[in-house]
Amino acid sequence: MYAWHDFFLAQAGAAGVLPGLVFVGVPINLQKIVSDPRSGLAGRAAEALIRLVAVLTASVLVLVPGQGPGLLGAAVLVVGLAAWGWIVVLQLPRLREWGTVRADLRVSFVLRLVLGQVATLTLVIAGVAVLWVGPGGLYWLVASTLFSILAALADAWVLLVEINR
Numbered sequence: 001m002y003a004w005h006d007f008f009l010a011q012a013g014a015a016g017v018l019p020g021l022v023f024v025g026v027p028i029n030l031q032k033i034v035s036d037p038r039s040g041l042a043g044r045a046a047e048a049l050i051r052l053v054a055v056l057t058a059s060v061l062v063l064v065p066g067q068g069p070g071l072l073g074a075a076v077l078v079v080g081l082a083a084w085g086w087i088v089v090l091q092l093p094r095l096r097e098w099g100t101v102r103a104d105l106r107v108s109f110v111l112r113l114v115l116g117q118v119a120t121l122t123l124v125i126a127g128v129a130v131l132w133v134g135p136g137g138l139y140w141l142v143a144s145t146l147f148s149i150l151a152a153l154a155d156a157w158v159l160l161v162e163i164n165r
Helices: 002-017 019-028 030-035 041-063 069-096 103-160
Strands: none
Touching: 002 019, 002 041, 002 103, 019 030, 019 041, 019 103, 030 041, 041 069, 041 103, 069 103
16 A cells, blocks of 8 residues: 555645635635525535545545555545535435525536535445455545545635625
8 A cells, every 4th residue: 555655645635734725715704604504505614624524534544554455444434434424414404405496506506415425425435445455446535535625625615705696
């Protein structure tokens, strides 16, 4: 797993910095975020943080020396299941409100839900893949990292810019 060291070191650094975007966006627009609980904006901020913390945690776990694929796969699987569970808990109330979502926002709503699921489920798959095939399963963690960062950046964009339109 030494070949992955630099990649996950960079990922841990990036995932450690990116939550700052969310922490900047939330206080700037805090009144708008909390003014309408049905907007889902507070949940969106939480989803971004969950994804980024999951990437940070998984990246740090890969960097722990001396562990075998079994321990690493199990640890990544636990992180993935925890992140996926939290995302589902945050997204379920939004799904129940599908009928009230404005027609012009439905595409972005669906994209947000799908990207959130893809980002966390690929993390779960990464844990299983490392358990089954060893270090080659880490390629799934690369996919999860990319989807998680893209989804978190989209959420940060909404919290910083789109909220004011």
